[in-house]
Amino acid sequence: xxxxxxxxxxxxDRKKTEIERLEREEMPKIAEKIAAxxxxxxxxxxxxxxxxxxxxxxxxAKINQLKSQLANASIVDxxxxxxxxxAFGAKVTxxxxxxxxxxxxxxxxxxxxxxxxxxxxxxxxxxxxLLGKKVGDKVExxxxxxxxxxxxxxxxxDL
Numbered sequence: 001x002x003x004x005x006x007x008x009x010x011x012x013d014r015k016k017t018e019i020e021r022l023e024r025e026e027m028p029k030i031a032e033k034i035a036a037x038x039x040x041x042x043x044x045x046x047x048x049x050x051x052x053x054x055x056x057x058x059x060x061a062k063i064n065q066l067k068s069q070l071a072n073a074s075i076v077d078x079x080x081x082x083x084x085x086x087a088f089g090a091k092v093t094x095x096x097x098x099x100x101x102x103x104x105x106x107x108x109x110x111x112x113x114x115x116x117x118x119x120x121x122x123x124x125x126x127x128x129x130l131l132g133k134k135v136g137d138k139v140e141x142x143x144x145x146x147x148x149x150x151x152x153x154x155x156x157x158d159l
Contacts (some may be wrong), residue, residue, distance in 0.1 A: 005072045006088050006122055007109030012073055015111055019066050022059060030056045069110050076109065083157055086130045088122045091156040094130070097138070097149040105130070 007015075030052055037049035078089040086092055091106045107122040107130070120126050126148075129141030133152050141148045 004074055004123070005069050005110045006074050006076050007069075007111060008078065008089075009075055011109055011111040012070065012075060015066050015070055019063055019070070022063050022066075026059055027056070027063075030059060073110075078157065081157065084134055084155070086133045086152065086155055089157055091158065092130060092152065093154040093156075094150040095153055097151060102153065103150075107131075 033052045034049065034056065037046055037052055040046055040048070043049050076088045081087045081089060086107065088107060088109065091104065093102055093104050095102055104118055105126065106119045107127045108119045109122060113119050113121045113124075122128075122131065125141060125143050129139055129148075130150070130152070133139055135152050135155060138149070138151045141150070
């Protein structure tokens with residue numbers, strides 16, 4: 001899988017704002033706590049100092065991850081997507097051919113995923129397996145627990 005990270009302009013802007021907040025607000029708070037802990041004396045036995053250094057490292061990792069997503073972002077304009085096939089932003093109703101029931105998925109970009117609410121990344125195995133399919137198409141998607149078999153019943157876009 002490539003490093004391509006599809007997202008809407010809104011998701012891109014949210015991530016950019018989050019990075020700015022983390023760098024301008026959260027990182028200075030941690031730096032202050034580290035300085036205060038350093039003033040308490042021996043750093044070898046200073047649990048607060050080590051805890052804040054760890055928090056600083058985890059926050060920096062989160063910032064780096066967000067920056068990487070933005071660097072690899074591909075802004076998708078939902079108004080330019082073909083409406084007759086599954087693509088980014090599609091709300092898809094499928095029939096599970098093994099259990100004979102209907103399921104609904106919405107394919108989103110990074111930062112908008114919520115698997116409990118049926119919002120799957122377009123880059124996920126489910127998204128890649130259904131990408132480009134049309135109403136009536138049957139598809140088999142290999143997943144870690146086996147193979148999912150679906151028939152595409154409906155494709156909708158909220159624009």
